[in-house]
Amino acid sequence: xxxxxxxxxxxxxxxxxxxxxxxxxxxxxxxxxxxxxxxxxxxxxxxxxxxxxxxxxxxxxxxxxxxxxxxxxxxxxxxxxxxxxxxxxxxxxxxxxxxxxxxxxxxxxxxxxxxxxxxxxxxxxxxxxxxxxxxxxxxxxxxxxxxxxxxxxxxxxxxxxxxxxxxxxxxxxxxxxxxxxxxxxxxxxxxxxxxxxxxxxxxxxxxxxxxxxxxxxxxxxxxxxxxxxxxxxxxxxxxxxxxxxxxxxxxxxxxxxxxxxxxxxxxxxxxxxxxxxxxxxxxxxxxxxxxxxxxxxxxxxxxxxxxxxxxxxxxxxxxxxxxxxxxxxxxxxxx
Amino acid sequence: xxxxxxxxxxxxxxxxxxxxxxxxxxxxxxxxxxxxxxxxxxxxxxxxxxxxxxxxxxxxxxxxxxxxxxxxxxxxxxxxxxxxxxxxxxxxxxxxxxxxxxxxxxxxxxxxxxxxxxxxxxxxxxxxxxxxxxxxxxxxxxxxxxxxxxxxxxxxxxxxxxxxxxxxxxxxxxxxxxxxxxxxxxxxxxxxxxxxxxxxxxxxxxxxxxxxxxxxxxxxxxxxxxxxxxxxxxxxxxxxxxxxxxxxxxxxxxxxxxxxxxxxxxxxxxxxxxxxxxxxxxxxxxxxxxxxxxxxxxxxxxxxxxxxxxxxxxxxxxxxxxxx
Numbered sequence: 297x298x299x300x301x302x303x304x305x306x307x308x309x310x311x312x313x314x315x316x317x318x319x320x321x322x323x324x325x326x327x328x329x330x331x332x333x334x335x336x337x338x339x340x341x342x343x344x345x346x347x348x349x350x351x352x353x354x355x356x357x358x359x360x361x362x363x364x365x366x367x368x369x370x371x372x373x374x375x376x377x378x379x380x381x382x383x384x385x386x387x388x389x390x391x392x393x394x395x396x397x398x399x400x401x402x403x404x405x406x407x408x409x410x411x412x413x414x415x416x417x418x419x420x421x422x423x424x425x426x427x428x429x430x431x432x433x434x435x436x437x438x439x440x441x442x443x444x445x446x447x448x449x450x451x452x453x454x455x456x457x458x459x460x461x462x463x464x465x466x467x468x469x470x471x472x473x474x475x476x477x478x479x480x481x482x483x484x485x486x487x488x489x490x491x492x493x494x495x496x497x498x499x500x501x502x503x504x505x506x507x508x509x510x511x512x513x514x515x516x517x518x519x520x521x522x523x524x525x526x527x528x529x530x531x532x533x534x535x536x537x538x539x540x541x542x543x544x545x546x547x548x549x550x551x552x553x554x555x556x557x558x559x560x561x562x563x564x565x566x567x568x569x570x571x572x573x574x575x576x577x578x579x580x581x582x583x584x585x586x587x588x589x590x591x592x593x594x595x596x597x598x599x600x601x602x603x604x605x606x607x608x609x610x611x612x613x614x615x616x617x618x619x620x621x622x623x624x625x626x627x628x629x630x631x
Numbered sequence: 632x633x634x635x636x637x638x639x640x641x642x643x644x645x646x647x648x649x650x651x652x653x654x655x656x657x658x659x660x661x662x663x664x665x666x667x668x669x670x671x672x673x674x675x676x677x678x679x680x681x682x683x684x685x686x687x688x689x690x691x692x693x694x695x696x697x698x699x700x701x702x703x704x705x706x707x708x709x710x711x712x713x714x715x716x717x718x719x720x721x722x723x724x725x726x727x728x729x730x731x732x733x734x735x736x737x738x739x740x741x742x743x744x745x746x747x748x749x750x751x752x753x754x755x756x757x758x759x760x761x762x763x764x765x766x767x768x769x770x771x772x773x774x775x776x777x778x779x780x781x782x783x784x785x786x787x788x789x790x791x792x793x794x795x796x797x798x799x800x801x802x803x804x805x806x807x808x809x810x811x812x813x814x815x816x817x818x819x820x821x822x823x824x825x826x827x828x829x830x831x832x833x834x835x836x837x838x839x840x841x842x843x844x845x846x847x848x849x850x851x852x853x854x855x856x857x858x859x860x861x862x863x864x865x866x867x868x869x870x871x872x873x874x875x876x877x878x879x880x881x882x883x884x885x886x887x888x889x890x891x892x893x894x895x896x897x898x899x900x901x902x903x904x905x906x907x908x909x910x911x912x913x914x915x916x917x918x919x920x921x922x923x924x925x926x927x928x929x930x931x932x933x934x935x936x937x938x939x940x941x942x943x944x945x946x947x948x949x950x951x952x953x954x955x
Binding site for chain 1: 645648649652653656659768769771772773774775776777780781783784787788794886888889890892893896904907908911912914919922923926927930931
């Protein structure tokens with residue numbers, strides 16, 4: 297049962313972020329300069345003339361004391377609403393949104409930021425960047441870890457000595473120092489795609505030490521198994537042995553490590569963007585959405601801008617539970 | 632003794648490697664400290680090249696490295712361009728406030744995590760254990776930056792504790808006792824962030840290692856012989872479960888300088904964290920390199936301490952070393 301809930305949550309999270317264009321009512325870069333820091337919209341069922349047959353929002357207008365609802369103007373929520381056009385999955389152009397309201401009305405479920413951009417839409421689109429960075433970085437790390445771990449575990453001797461020495465070197469420096477130093481000493485002003493790739497590479501190449509050590513341990517124990525010796529006796533080459541007998545043993549460890557690394561890298565991207573070293577505006581990411589919270593007055597007055605922190609918590613918890621489940625699964629299936 | 636010498640040699644080699652690595656980073660850097668000056672039309676290019684020569688930035692990497700090693704030997708750790716003074720005193724001033732913060736946080740983390748871990752292990756499966764288990768799972772999963780931001784939001788909104796800095800602006804007017812209280816209040820926020828993000832890991836490790844010993848046949852036999860719960864736990868179980876805790880304590884010591892960088896930057900604590908961030912952004916090379924090596928020295932020392940403690944506490948390791 298718990299397993300099913302976990303899998304459902306995992307799929308829901310990724311589907312919501314993958315289908316950001318469909319779920320988000322607005323374009324993430326769309327500014328409403330008249331609505332800075334608008335609070336989350338209140339959705340009503342009951343109005344002046346009793347209960348309505350579908351939810352609606354009132355028109356909201358700012359004045360000196362804050363935002364006020366105008367009960368005379370009602371905008372019912374429309375589902376599968378035609379609004380801003382977007383690219384679904386980066387392939388098809390579409391303009392259908394899950395929900396929206398008609399033109400002069402606006403619906404900001406999670407409020408707006410300083411430029412009046414819809415926080416909810418930015419949260420979903422920002423998730424695409426953050427999660428993609430996490431997943432790509434993890435892939436890179438796992439590839440490095442598998443390669444280095446296998447080489448040093450299987451061939452041993454000087455290769456082992458030098459790689460593990462290097463790993464110790466990397467573990468000597470705190471990750472925050474590494475991340476900032478490596479990022480800052482690479483070109484700072486690039487277009488978002490280049491920055492994204494660069495950050496992913498930086499994160500991916502920092503984190504290889506732990507998984508590589510674990511893979512090395514597994515490879516070391518797998519190498520001395522009888523079936524490996526038998527295969528070698530039959531004349532199997534090193535490459536065949538690694539590919540057929542050794543890598544499968546390391547697979548479980550790599551899988552568990554992947555589930556642990558993804559949230560770490562999502563966080564690392566958030567940390568970089570938080571300090572302005574990551575993805576630059578107007579492209580949203582959870583980190584650069586949070587960076588506005590460095591101003592104390594924003595924290596005090598506009599609590600809804602903490603939404604990306606909530607998204608980070610949800611992502612981390614889901615992946616952590618996944619890692620836990622994978623760990624138990626690997627333990628019960630290993631020979 | 633031989634063991635110690637070998638470990639020390641290894642640590643020194645490691646530090647050498649770290650310094651080379653840091654130099655390699657900075658060499659890869661496309662810009663330099665004088666980039667902004669170059670944009671200024673009032674500063675002649677000759678001035679900039681003179682400045683570069685003055686700070687030795689025009690020399691080849693190998694020469695700079697050996698000059699830097701010489702400066703480390705003199706105790707300077709290089710020369711900061713932005714602060715116009717040797718790096719070591721700069722780093723030391725910041726490192727002191729970092730150490731103040733992290734040592735207090737580490738003490739609290741262990742004072743909470745250690746007893747909690749032992750308690751939850753000995754009451755396995757009961758309500759306390761399950762509640763603590765859920766809480767620590769959550770705390771481990773939630774990233775430090777989120778804990779920091781949420782606690783900051785809480786502190787700023789409730790106005791119970793001051794946010795940012797190490798003391799109030801009017802600190803000089805305060806008496807000794809008030810000054811102490813003021814500093815403690817300022818420390819409350821960063822310390823609680825560090826404790827919250829660290830305590831779960833300590834609790835988990837302690838619980839796991841105590842549980843492992845509790846289930847060992849020897850302990851089962853001792854229980855069968857009628858040794859009381861308390862005596863069993865404190866006399867027989869805890870000494871056996873100490874090894875992982877000692878290793879973990881070594882990690883804590885190793886992280887004293889490097890573990891709080893992010894929290895320092897977010898909460899505005901004037902430690903190494905903000906210094907490193909500013910120096911990397913302004914490309915103040917030697918501060919970055921110096922800070923890296925400084926932190927690495929601490930990490931290596933922490934690991935060394937952990938190894939030595941293990942050696943002192945566990946006769947099996949001692950015997951293994953003598954045979955080797």
